[in-house]
Amino acid sequence: MAAERTLSIIKPDATRRNLTGAINQRFEEAGLRIVAQKRLQLTRAQAEAFYAVHRERPFFQDLVGFMISGPVVAQVLEGEGAVARNREVMGATDPAKADAGTIRKDFAENIEANSVHGSDSPENAATEIAFFFSQIEITG
Numbered sequence: 001m002a003a004e005r006t007l008s009i010i011k012p013d014a015t016r017r018n019l020t021g022a023i024n025q026r027f028e029e030a031g032l033r034i035v036a037q038k039r040l041q042l043t044r045a046q047a048e049a050f051y052a053v054h055r056e057r058p059f060f061q062d063l064v065g066f067m068i069s070g071p072v073v074a075q076v077l078e079g080e081g082a083v084a085r086n087r088e089v090m091g092a093t094d095p096a097k098a099d100a101g102t103i104r105k106d107f108a109e110n111i112e113a114n115s116v117h118g119s120d121s122p123e124n125a126a127t128e129i130a131f132f133f134s135q136i137e138i139t140g
């Protein structure tokens with residue numbers, strides 16, 4: 001499989017608890033390379049735009065409020081099958097259902113404050129990477 005890129009976000013529950021390094025160690029140990037990275041405070045409008053696919057879900061406003069409750073780290077991970085590999089390392093959305101050894105099992109607080117985001121398809125990865133990064137900000 002060719003090297004692929006995916007968008008990863010370390011969410012506010014994790015930055016608040018100073019877990020950025022511990023989480024990124026999991027990605028690097030899994031063979032994913034951080035090829036772009038920035039720490040930022042999302043505005044409400046930016047968080048709503050990023051999660052627009054979920055705007056009809058009952059938890060949408062809560063989710064947006066959570067995502068702007070502190071800084072996030074947006075990053076591009078690169079590696080073989082990066083989209084699927086990232087989601088394996090992340091674990092299930094609900095930490096109570098996540099496999100042992102996954103980031104969400106070990107670090108997430110609950111189904112909403114679940115420490116990390118990962119793109120769910122190569123197509124969405126391309127859109128989500130372009131949301132945060134320009135071509136010149138991504139290295140090898």
Ligand code: ATP
Pocket residue numbers: 054059063092093111112113114116117118119120
């Ligand atoms: P992400 O897109 O953040 O990587 P995911 O793909 O595992 O997570 P989605 O179904 O896309 O899960 O939901 C997006 C985010 O919305 C979840 O990561 C979580 O923060 C929040 N969320 C999902 N389901 C619920 C729920 N039932 N109650 C509260 N928040 C939820």
Ligand code: MG
Pocket residue numbers: 118120
């Ligand atoms: Mg998702």
